[in-house]
Amino acid sequence: MLEVAVIGAGASGLVASRQLLRHGVRPCIFEAGQHVGGCWNPSNTATNKGGSYKMWDSLSPNLSKYTCVFSDSPWPDHTPTFPSRTDLQDYLQDYYHDTTTLLEQGEQQEFKFGCTVTQVKRTTTDASSSVASSSSGFTQPFQVEWNDSQGMTQSQSFDGVIVATGFFAVPFLPDCFDELLGNDNNLLMHSSQYRSPSQFANQTVAVVGASFSALEIAADVRKHAANVISILPNIPYVLPRYVGPAFSPLDTVLYRRHDAAPKLLSAESKTPQQKHAFLKGLAGRKQAQQSSLGLPTDTSQPPFVAISDDYLDLVVDGSIHAVKGRVTQSSVDSSNNKIELQVVADEQTTTLSDIDRVIACTGYQSNLDFLEPSILETLEYDVNDMYAPLTLCHDAFHPQIPGLGFVGMYRGPYFGIMELQAKTLAGMMSGDYVPTPEHVAAALEESKSIRQSTPRAQFPRHDYVAFMDTLAQPLGLLPQGTAGAKGAMVTPLVYQSAPNEISERALKNIDQECRHGGSSSVNMAKVALSALIGKWEFDRTITQFNNPSMAPQKVTGVIDFSHIAPSVSSSSDSSNNKWNSVLYNENGIFHVAGKELEVFRQYEYEYKDNGILEIYFVEQGARAHLFLSLKFTTTSTEAENDAGQRRWIATSDHLCIKDLYKGEFQIQFDGISATQVSMTYRVKGPNKDYESVTHLKPHF
Structure with missing residues (x-):
């Protein structure tokens, strides 16, 4: 059995290990830390360059579980749409354990924890070797040296090496x-x-x-x-x-x-x-x-x-x-x-x-100083280039250095790209897949073009969809049917050799997530509160139904919505350490009987994890009792949806001593911004019967 050294046991190294096993190649995984998960595992505090934990306590990935996922390991149904840092740590830990269960080849992979690779060198430098010169496998002998957990220097020969140390190293x-x-x-x-x-x-x-x-x-x-x-x-x-x-x-x-x-x-x-x-x-x-x-x-x-x-x-x-x-x-x-x-x-x-x-x-620089100088020279390595420091076909291999591969070694490593790179390399090293010379030449030229591009985009591989398809096509893994149709979301879960339960389930879940009436997971109370932040001009009309002869009363002015820091929030949920509370400050002029009287009032708004927006009275500068509890639903027309605009409405009833308050909020959005807001309160009681309607427009 061929044996390949995999340097790094983060997401890139774990997926590389699994794909090598699938192709009958034995991986030996070197990890500077003591645990799998790389930068996602807080227990990894490597003392050498790279490989250490780089996340903060409250971090939440900015990509959903439909992108941060491998094709054969969908998240459990109960997983939030945006997993937490600890969720991702657990996902990678489970992926590590599941590899043994899925492949029944646990004894054919070896993990060396607490081991820092110090040198990788070829034991032969046959200049005629290239990716296109052999159909028996993309391999050659490499000597790998490392310092073990006891500080002792060790060395072993391998048939190939996959570098999975990550782009964000130093x-x-x-x-x-x-x-x-x-x-x-x-x-x-x-x-x-x-x-x-x-x-x-x-x-x-x-x-x-x-x-x-x-x-x-x-x-x-x-x-x-x-x-x-x-x-x-x-x-x-x-x-x-x-x-x-x-x-x-x-x-x-x-x-x-x-x-x-x-x-x-x-x-x-x-x-x-x-x-x-x-x-x-x-x-x-x-x-x-x-x-x-x-x-x-x-x-x-x-x-x-x-x-x-x-x-x-x-x-x-x-x-x-x-x-x-x-x-x-x-x-x-x-x-x-x-x-x-x-x-x-x-x-x-x-x-x-x-x-x-x-x-x-x-930002970060890459760290490849363990590769011998002749390899770095062939790869045209530039440690000071934080955009694209290497010349590689699909950021995965170089035709002149058989047996050396890279997974996740580019700016912006998404799970799907890492997995397809790993499948490409595992197929090449086993001899199951041999790219054509034309494909290799085009990929190498593209890499050079990226490095020479001016001006540079945010990410070298900024066309994620095209990069996924380009890697998947020669492997026979392009999405098929509905998964590959116009309008479909690109998720690793549909990159299968044929439609299966995983891909079909993924399409169903994504469709439900993005259904026409609003995402199934979005907290609209949070969205609404975010849209309200800032200053608004308001115009309020108060109609007294128990005194029909009284002309409607008017109040105009400015409302300022501003965040309350979690550390000083009076919320019972302040331990969650979220920006979930907002202070409502109203400064207005009450126009009555030809006079203008200054008015001031405050409320505290707070969104809950269940999608409820709660409004509290503020008395003497502190939150008092609950006023209204609102739940939003959409009321948009097809024309508004097509125009990218959506109206949401929330209603609530609240009994305050003997008075019944009926509240209604309406918010219209343009993108993530609110363009129109209205608040209507109907108050009925033994001595009250009036309606207050407030219209808000952005204050410029």
Whole structure:
């Protein structure tokens, strides 16, 4: 039996191991940590470069369970649409154990935990060897050296090597932060070190970066920090996890087929302007109206996207201060240990002072220094290229180095891509699959083109659908029937040799998830509360039914919805540490009898995990008793749905002592933004019979 070394036991290494076993190849898996799961397992605190745990406590993946999944291991039915960090850790742990059960080949794979690979070298360098020169398998002898858990150096020969150490290996810090390095007060932290907001209580924190992690960490740290400054070198479209008229999971919207399968890697089908227009339609007006953030202005450049449920709301209500620009210099005032940052945007320099801590979400470099220099030279490896550091066919192999493969070694490693790369390599190493010379040549040329591209897109493999299909087609794994039809979502679960129970069940679940009346998993109370954040002008009419001769009374003014930090929330669910409570501040003018009287009132809104929006009275600055409890349902017409607009309505009855309150909310959306809101209260009691109707429109 052929034996292949797999370096890394994270998601990439585990799927590589399973596919090698399926093709009759014995894997030996080296893991620097003590557990499988790689960066998803908090027990992995590797002391060497790469492979260590990089997640924070409250992290939630920004892709749903329909994308973060392997084709033969669907999530259990009870799994939330967006699994938690611990859910993903458990998924990979189960995948590891299930490999033995599914294949009954547990004794044919070996795991070496606590072992750090230090060198991989070929024992022969036959220049004539290439992927197209043999049909007996994509292999050659390699010598692998490693330090075991006791610190002893070990060595063994293998027929091949798969590198599954991950693209995000070594935290990168730009030179502009040199003045903060080595400070005894730990003024600078890389995002890989961030765990919890509690260590930043009452501090002013600058979070540098515009990536997913930068925005999510900024929102998370604001739960305890006194001030958060978000410094963005470029402006992304900030999208929540649920978007579109039905508020479906974002990836079920982004990864839909515009045409039937296959869609292969080729010339770009959409212009940057078209991509900007699509993303702007998803975002709606909320981001566009923020002077401190706004939308990208140069639509001739590739767009960038960041996913966060809370970040944009916190910018809107002033909880996070967004600053456009790049940090060019940092310094520390020795008298008070405060940080000063120089930020440049459009050739204008801004100085940010009185900062206590900096969290640098500045990305990672790869780490392949264990590969011998001649291999790195062939791969044209550039450690300083954080976009595409290698020249590889489909980011998986090089024709001039048989037996060496890569899984998940690219910027943006999704589960489906990792699995198809693993299937490609396992087939090649076993001799079950031999790509044609034409296919190899085209793939290598494409890799070179990506590395030379200008301007660079957010991700080298930005066409996820095309990358999936291009890898799947030669393996005979293209989605078939409904799964490959126009409009279908691209999920690894449908990349099967033939339709089966897994693929059919996946299609059914996704259809239910994105059904016409609204996603089955979205919490509309949370969506509604997010849409309300910010300032609104209001016009209220109060009609007294028990006094028909009285003219309707008018109240006008401004309503401000702003988040209440979880640490100070009076919610009984504050232990959940979510941004789930909002303070309603109303400043108005009561027009009565020719006079204008100032009025002020407050409520506290809170969404529950069951989709209920609760409204509480606020008395003397503190939450008092419950006013209304609302559950939203859609009332949109077909025309509104087709136009991307959707109206939602919620009703509630509440008995307050002897008075019966009937409440009705209506919210109309454009993208993720609310465009119209109305609140109607009908109050009946022994001495009351009136109706209050309030219309809200965005305050500019």
